[in-house]
Amino acid sequence: MTDHTASVRPAGAGASGPEARVWLTGYADRLLAAVEPYASPTGSLITLPGTPGGYGTAVDGLEGFARTFLLAGFRLAGEDGADPAGLAERYAAGLTAGADPAHPERWVRPDEHSQAKVEAASLALILDLTRPWIWDRLAPSAQEHLVDYLASVVGDEGYPDNNWVWFRIVVETFLRSVGGPFSADDVARDLAAHDRFIRPGGWFADGPERSFDHYTGWALHLYPAMWARMTGAAEVAQAAGDDLATRSASDREHLARYLDDALALVGADGSPLLQGRSLTYRFAAAAPFWAGAVSGVGRPGQLREAATRIVRHFADHDVPGDDGLLTLGWHQPWRPLAQRYSGTGSPYWASKGLLGLALPASHEVWTAAPEPLPVDVGDVLAVAAAPGWAISATRDDGIVRVINHGTDHALPGSDGGDSPLYARLGYSTAASPLLDPDAWLSPLDQSVVLLDVADRATHRAGFATVLVPVEHEVSGEQATGTAHPTGAVALGSVADTHWLQVDTTAPDHGSGRPGTATTAGQITTVSIVRGAWEVRLVRVADEFDARAEALRIGGWAAGPDVGSALVPLLGDIAPLSGSTVHDDATPLAGPSTTPWLRYAPVPEGWTAVGVHLGRAVGARHDPAPPAAPHLELAGDQALVTWPDGERTTATLP
Structure with a gap:
């Protein structure tokens, strides 16, 4: 894998799309290369250094795999499977071992620990996004193990009434697309919960409380945008008594309004708002802008500028550090920023902030002329x-x-x-x-x-x-x-x-x-x-x-x-x-x-x-x-x- 970051500095404000894409690609590749030494022999667990999280080392290792798998999947999709770094092979080996219930490096299952429900969604999302290069090439036994692993979420009533409902929707959509079990009732309940979270002006509350934070963008807007493009999503929605086309049109309208506020909340230096939980996810705050690009909502040059500037903000503050690893913190390691659920692999939900790399270089988000942020004007x-x-x-x-x-x-x-x-x-x-x-x-x-x-x-x-x-x-x-x-x-x-x-x-x-x-x-x-x-x-x-x-x-x-x-x-x-x-x-x-x-x-x-x-x-x-x-x-x-x-x-x- 080429480490572009040694020679290519972050493009300045107003950089062209190709310049931004080259830099972001190098940044992503550095992140993926840096975690490789911390992988288990098969690669199924990526257990990063530091004090274990509140849920233990087994969950930390699963998070390290699943959340970097997000980034690897974006890289593969954006290059139409071109894979000089061998990401598909590397993660396929980890998928094969992790889902095997008899393997010593197996993952903790969703029915053993709730945090695995979160990580299962990342696995399913990327298995769908990279289907020709990973899923279709897995051995039948590995596919069966993955279906069995993911199927443990079907009918599970232990999902919190917040953004977690999307984790089950994504998993069950993938399961149905590969002939696995799914529950139309689950999807119907989860979509209904999502609708209950809708608030005026494009916002979502993360549950019934007055919980407004970055989860509005990097979860409650991001997952609908990605789900609508998953294989078989229309059939899953229909089985749940919903219409995907109608829902997606409403989702895009809601996202368009939210982006007006989200763009206004980005500082001129690219800093996101320091508010809300899970701030250690850092440049995941760029995710709703890429969701806009994926959905065809917003002005592509401005969305790219916002997302790139957020990532660059952290790069300019030495994130990641010399070892190339994301830590629990903001600019520097600062463990008090973590919640109880935060482990050493948790910060890699920041991968969502590089979702734009899943879009090819020919996409309008990369070809559009740059546009300033509201605070620039x-x-x-x-x-x-x-x-x-x-x-x-x-x-x-x-x-x-x-x-x-x-x-x-x-x-x-x-x-x-x-x-x-x-x-x-x-x-x-x-x-x-x-x-x-x-x-x-x-x-x-x-x-x-x-x-x-x-x-x-x-x-x-x-x-x-x-x-x-x-x-x-x-x-x-x-x-x-x-x-x-x-x-x-x-x-x-x-x-x-x-x-x-x-x-x-x-x-x-x-x-x-x-x-x-x-x-x-x-x-x-x-x-x-x-x-x-x-x-x-x-x-x-x-x-x-x-x-x-x-x-x-x-x-x-x-x-x-x-x-x-x-x-x-x-x-x-x-x-x-x-x-x-x-x-x-x-x-x-x-x-x-x-x-x-x-x-x-x-x-x-x-x-x-x-x-x-x-x-x-x-x-x-x-x-x-x-x-x-x-x-x-x-x-x-x-x-x-x-x-x-x-x-x-x-x-x-």
Whole structure:
């Protein structure tokens, strides 16, 4: 296998399709070559170095095989079976041994461990995609063993009610195409579950909770796009009482709308949003853009630019490292980023971010002229209604910010703990939420909390989203609206905040920690967003627990290259201001500094602060504070005058 990466550097923004494809091909080949020394003698298990994952070494080895098999399959398909590196032979040997129940290197089965259900989907997807070069050339006994291995999912009722339903759909579709067993009832139930996850604006929730994250793109949009092209998918859909053509048309329409938001969420430097679980999958965040190309949705040159820039972002930050291996982390190894289900092979779900290599060089995604990302063209300001996000990207620094009033990985009315990955008030492509153990127990960054005498902070999970109408003055004229107003957007939420005695023994799957809750008081928070600024208004209801000693508002946890500012804008009480420095609380390099304001006693009425995130200027660790917005209150009207003189009026709840 040729290692192109030694001589071909990542093409810059706006690179041609052929240049991008050459670089991505070399990057993929390096990843596949690097894992080869860690394969078992037959190649069925690829057990990478490091502390075993929470599910044990057997699952780690299966993941290492199945997830790199994704990438190998993309390479084979995109070259129409041309295989100078011998990938087909290498993975065929592993498939033969892994599915053989009597082989000492056999895989853990889906009916032995649930994680194998995930990996079975990767096996089935690539066996279908590479059918002429792998499946059709396997010995009949190997084919029989694979059918038996995959068939253990049929009728299994142990699939979680989330993106996992697609794993069974993909497996059973492949099984039917090779004469194996499948259940029309399974597929019908799983398609119905998928439909329940549909949300406005092209979004999916990853299950019944308010779980919005990268799984929307790299799972709930990706699998329908790939399934529609699997052999026999139309027949499987028909058997399940569905029509593939009608469903696929709806899926493409939904994907097209989602891509509008997904493109706006990519930073100018290619960084995805640091939000949600499974961030160690890194450039899997590129997958929905390739899904758009596969489905014929979106502008090919822009989709390629987004996907390539995401992969390049990690390459520019030395991913993979000198050993060529993907690790549990973000830019560098950082194991706290892992969830309980994450093992040494888990990061190779990043292979989805190289799906475009399955498309031939003649495909329009490779031949189209490059197009810029939204943040390259100008400032972006929008509201994604389903996740409850105000999206603001600024062209001058290339940063994307999300102000969050709709996502908490919980149900409305929940009294669990806040997940730092979901329930914070803000996420960005340039800053990470604090993820050290304390962050799960006591919210600090991007939070509004009540503090007791021991400085225990409240949680807000289970909050209710509220709409905040705004009017913005543009050149002396008014533009009015709540969804995509010109000039500024606003969102709000009302939380029955609670202190929590956390159950620290609960397994980590990305959700907030469970525990015993004690009601603290109701807090209403409103965010008026424009550019790099958020005007955050906060009101604590009159009746709150007497143990609440103070109100604390936290800003962005910013690294050395990013400046975070928190400025009082309103209130009769002069707050105590400070900042907290953490040396190793995020997966980004260097210490992070979180500014905060503390109001004691708890103020009556509205309190407001300006929250800013931008690239550091001046002294590296002491960025010059930008000019802040000005705020006035008149009854239920909040009047904001921005630094450039434009004005926004928001009606407060």
